[in-house]
Amino acid sequence: xxxxxxxxxxxxxxxxxxxxxxxxxxxxxxxxxxxxxxxxxxxxxxxxxxxxxxxxxxxxxxxxxxxxxxxxxxxxxxxxxxxxxxxxxxxxxxxxxxxxxxxxxxxxxxxxxxxxxxxxxxxxxxxxxxxxxxxxxxxxxxxxxxxxxxxxxxxxxxxxxxxxxxxxxxxxxxxxxxxxxxxxxxxxxxxxxxxxxxxxxxxxxxxxxxxxxxxxxxxxxxxxxxxxxxxxxxxxxxxxxxxxxxxxxxxxxxxxxxxxxxxxxxxxxxxxxxxxxxxxxxxxxxxxxxxxxxxxxxxxxxxxxxxxxxxxxxxxxxxxxxxxxxxxxxxxxxxxxxxxxxxxxxxxxxxxxxxxxxxxxxxxxxxxxxxxxxxxxxxxxxxxxxxxxxxxxxxxxxxxxxxxxxxxxxxxxxxxxxxxxxxxxxxxxxxxxxxxx
Numbered sequence: 001x002x003x004x005x006x007x008x009x010x011x012x013x014x015x016x017x018x019x020x021x022x023x024x025x026x027x028x029x030x031x032x033x034x035x036x037x038x039x040x041x042x043x044x045x046x047x048x049x050x051x052x053x054x055x056x057x058x059x060x061x062x063x064x065x066x067x068x069x070x071x072x073x074x075x076x077x078x079x080x081x082x083x084x085x086x087x088x089x090x091x092x093x094x095x096x097x098x099x100x101x102x103x104x105x106x107x108x109x110x111x112x113x114x115x116x117x118x119x120x121x122x123x124x125x126x127x128x129x130x131x132x133x134x135x136x137x138x139x140x141x142x143x144x145x146x147x148x149x150x151x152x153x154x155x156x157x158x159x160x161x162x163x164x165x166x167x168x169x170x171x172x173x174x175x176x177x178x179x180x181x182x183x184x185x186x187x188x189x190x191x192x193x194x195x196x197x198x199x200x201x202x203x204x205x206x207x208x209x210x211x212x213x214x215x216x217x218x219x220x221x222x223x224x225x226x227x228x229x230x231x232x233x234x235x236x237x238x239x240x241x242x243x244x245x246x247x248x249x250x251x252x253x254x255x256x257x258x259x260x261x262x263x264x265x266x267x268x269x270x271x272x273x274x275x276x277x278x279x280x281x282x283x284x285x286x287x288x289x290x291x292x293x294x295x296x297x298x299x300x301x302x303x304x305x306x307x308x309x310x311x312x313x314x315x316x317x318x319x320x321x322x323x324x325x326x327x328x329x330x331x332x333x334x335x336x337x338x339x340x341x342x343x344x345x346x347x348x349x350x351x352x353x354x355x356x357x358x359x360x361x362x363x364x365x366x367x368x369x370x371x372x373x374x375x376x377x378x379x380x381x382x383x384x385x386x387x388x389x390x391x392x393x394x395x396x397x398x399x400x401x402x403x404x405x406x407x408x409x410x411x412x413x414x415x416x417x418x419x420x421x422x423x424x425x426x427x428x429x430x431x432x433x434x435x436x437x
Contacts, residue, residue: 006030006040013047021060028064032163038170045167045176053181058223059230061181065189068163072110072139073195077147079108080286081196084278085187087220088120090208090358091245095123095153096259097275097302100310103150104301105283110146110194112156119208119358121255121367124155129253129332129377133320149313161189178210184223192231198285199228199235200278205433206243208354214239214433225437236281239433240274244352244387247271250361251380253332254401258382260328263308270386270431276302277432333378335401339408341383343391347421352387360414364402379403381415388428391421 009027012019030036084098099109115122124135137154145152164186171177191199201224205217221237228235249258261267280295301307308325316322324331365376383398385391402408
């Protein structure tokens with residue numbers, strides 16, 4: 001295609017006109033190559049944020065992002081392949097358990113994950129708290145491990161959907177992140193660049209999510225599944241609750257400890273329910289089992305120890321210390337200061353500012369304010385009560401793991417401010433608001 005003037009593309013979207021797929025492809029690729037400068041790409045993003053992108057434009061943007069770099073067909077993997085993606089939340093340890101659980105059920109999980117940013121945690125940071133574990137796998141090694149072990153969780157290579165990385169950095173800097181078409185194109189470009197038989201999306205809604213309401217999350221789920229349908233890729237999206245932490249652990253090593261306890265059958269609750277639900281969906285869609293049978297098989301693989309052994313193999317294959325499944329407390333890094341979180345009054349837990357809890361954990365050192373910031377794998381928060389639970393004054397609700405007493409005290413104050421108690425019964429929120437696709 002002959003060279004266009006980027007100002008014409010920006011002006012068309014500024015004025016609310018539809019862009020041709022060729023225009024979008026040209027603009028995205030020219031920016032990825034450095035020929036369209038950041039200030040013009042930022043102007044385009046703001047125009048798209050204000051005036052929106054229709055379904056044709058969103059699909060064209062997604063295709064342009066995928067075609068900006070390499071793809072990962074995964075043709076050497078003989079098992080049915082499933083990818084599961086979360087839009088981000090607090091105490092969301094689903095991926096760490098879902099991957100080995102699905103592998104133990106005969107499926108393949110080739111998971112390219114990200115790092116934590118802001119109040120949301122990142123699976124790579126969590127796994128890297130295991131001594132020796134590597135997430136920088138070369139594509140050949142990554143695919144070989146998935147075929148041999150059934151699962152691998154690794155960092156996305158720089159050559160996979162590079163245009164998305166360039167645009168995402170600008171979206172973050174220009175306050176254009178909360179645009180459903182831009183989010184959908186970003187999420188699905190990374191999913192569609194990898195050759196899987198099924199994509200499962202966990203679209204979070206609530207105080208700890210980027211989508212604050214179920215309605216916004218449903219719009220995003222619909223946009224993502226529409227893109228997958230146009231691409232011909234089977235995809236199912238669940239809108240799930242993130243009005244409170246999904247699990248109990250908000251940290252990195254603490255998240256791994258929780259995952260191990262769950263895989264050992266020692267922990268139940270909403271996190272396990274979500275994991276079994278997604279694994280059951282994958283089994284049913286790819287193996288033909290009825291939905292109830294798929295979930296029963298998933299629960300049985302946890303309770304019987306098969307999923308734990310698959311986790312051990314994944315950790316060992318990526319250079320990590322496999323003893324973490326036998327003695328996680330002895331293997332994982334620990335913080336020098338531990339302070340109990342005590343209830344200041346009696347009542348029913350009526351509300352949780354999950355984002356505030358995520359930020360409190362990040363302030364301890366468990367998260368990042370900007371990309372590239374170092375993290376402390378040992379620190380974080382463990383908080384047990386869920387909305388609807390009855391709590392008595394003075395009751396221990398969890399622990400803060402910190403580097404200093406001062407850090408722990410500041411975190412405790414933030415935790416207390418994030419919790420709302422009332423003197424009447426409270427109905428817990430649903431785990432799932434609905435399925436799409």
